[in-house]
Amino acid sequence: MARTTMMALLRRGTPKIPRCLPSILPRFLHSHATSFGFKQVQEDEKSKLVGGVFSSVASSYDLMNDMMSAGLHRLWKDRLVSKLHPFPGMKHLDVAGGTGDVAFRVLESITSVSDRALQEGLSGIEDETKIFVCDINPNMLNVGKKRAVEKGLGEDCSLHWVEGDAEALSFADGSMDGYTIAFGIRNVTHIEKVLSEAYRVLKRGGRFLCLELSHVELPVFKQIYDYYSFSIIPAMGEFLAGDRDSYQYLVESIRRFPNQETFARMILDAGFQKVEYENLVGGVVAIHSGLKL
Numbered sequence: 001m002a003r004t005t006m007m008a009l010l011r012r013g014t015p016k017i018p019r020c021l022p023s024i025l026p027r028f029l030h031s032h033a034t035s036f037g038f039k040q041v042q043e044d045e046k047s048k049l050v051g052g053v054f055s056s057v058a059s060s061y062d063l064m065n066d067m068m069s070a071g072l073h074r075l076w077k078d079r080l081v082s083k084l085h086p087f088p089g090m091k092h093l094d095v096a097g098g099t100g101d102v103a104f105r106v107l108e109s110i111t112s113v114s115d116r117a118l119q120e121g122l123s124g125i126e127d128e129t130k131i132f133v134c135d136i137n138p139n140m141l142n143v144g145k146k147r148a149v150e151k152g153l154g155e156d157c158s159l160h161w162v163e164g165d166a167e168a169l170s171f172a173d174g175s176m177d178g179y180t181i182a183f184g185i186r187n188v189t190h191i192e193k194v195l196s197e198a199y200r201v202l203k204r205g206g207r208f209l210c211l212e213l214s215h216v217e218l219p220v221f222k223q224i225y226d227y228y229s230f231s232i233i234p235a236m237g238e239f240l241a242g243d244r245d246s247y248q249y250l251v252e253s254i255r256r257f258p259n260q261e262t263f264a265r266m267i268l269d270a271g272f273q274k275v276e277y278e279n280l281v282g283g284v285v286a287i288h289s290g291l292k293l
C-alpha cells in the first residue's frame with residue numbers, strides 16, 4: 001500500500017505547494033526582531049504597536065508634552081526651526097509631524113519674513129509656500145487639523161496634511177527645500193530607510209534637521225534624568241492621560257535610540273554633508289543637521 005502511494009507520488013512529480021505559501025513565506029523569512037522600547041518584537045509588529053501608542057496618546061499629546069518637558073519642548077522646536085532658515089516660497093516637509101507643532105512654527109517664521117519684506121517695500125518675493133505635515137497616524141493629524149482651525153489657519157493653503165510612512169514617502173525626488181523630523185525618528189522600524197527617503201526628497205542644497213531625545217553623559221545629571229524618565233514620566237502618563245504603558249514605551253525608546261555620534265554617522269552614511277549636532281540641556285535633546293549638496 002505504502003509502495004503504491006509512493007509510486008503515485010513519484011508519478012505526479014513535485015508535491016503541490018499550497019497556494020497561499022508564497023505570500024506567507026516572505027513574511028517569515030524577512031521579518032526580523034527589532035526593539036519596541038525594551039521589548040523584542042517582530043519588525044512588522046512594531047509599526048502596529050507604535051501606531052497603538054500614538055492613537056492612544058493623540059488627544060492628550062500636547063498637554064503631556066508641556067507637562068513632561070515643563071514647556072521646554074517649545075524652545076527646542078523654536079531652535080530647530082531657527083536652524084532651518086525658512087523662507088517665502090519654500091517647499092517644506094515635516095515628517096512624523098503629529099499635531100503640527102513644527103509646521104506651525106515654520107509657517108509663522110515664513111509669514112514674519114514675508115511681512116517684514118512687505119514693510120520694507122520689497123516686492124516680487126515668490127510666495128507659493130507649501131508645508132507638508134506627514135504622519136503615519138491619522139489621529140495625530142486630525143488633532144493637528146483642529147489646532148490649525150483654532151489658530152485661524154484652517155483655510156491656509158500653504159499647510160497640507162498627508163498620511164504617510166517616513167520609510168516610504170509619497171513625495172517626488174528632489175522636491176523639498178527642507179525636511180524636519182521632531183521626536184519621530186526613534187519610533188520608526190528602520191532609521192536608515194527614513195534617512196535615505198529624506199535624502200531622496202530633498203533638492204540639492206536642501207536642509208535636513210532632526211530633533212530627538214538623546215543621551216545624557218554627565219554622571220550625576222544622568223542619574224537624575226533616569227529617575228525622572230523611568231519613575232516620574234510613566235506615573236504622569238497614568239495620572240494625566242490614563243496610559244502608563246505608552247509613556248513607559250516612550251522613555252524606553254529614548255534609551256534604545258543611537259547616541260549622538262552614532263546617529264551623526266548614520267546621517268553621513270545616507271549621503272548628507274556638513275553633518276553636525278547640537279546638544280540641548282546636556283544631551284537630553286539633540287538637533288542633528290545635514291545638507292544635501
Ligand SMILES: C[S@@+](CC[C@H](N)C(=O)[O-])C[C@H]1O[C@@H](n2cnc3c(N)ncnc32)[C@H](O)[C@@H]1O
Nearest residue numbers: 054096097098135136137140165166182183184
Ligand atoms: C512623539 S510624536 C512627535 C510629533 C511632532 N513631531 C512633535 O514634535 O510634536 C511622534 C510621531 O511620529 C509618528 N510616527 C511614528 N512612526 C512613523 C512613521 N513610520 N512614519 C511617519 N510618522 C510616524 C507618530 O504617529 C507620532 O505622531
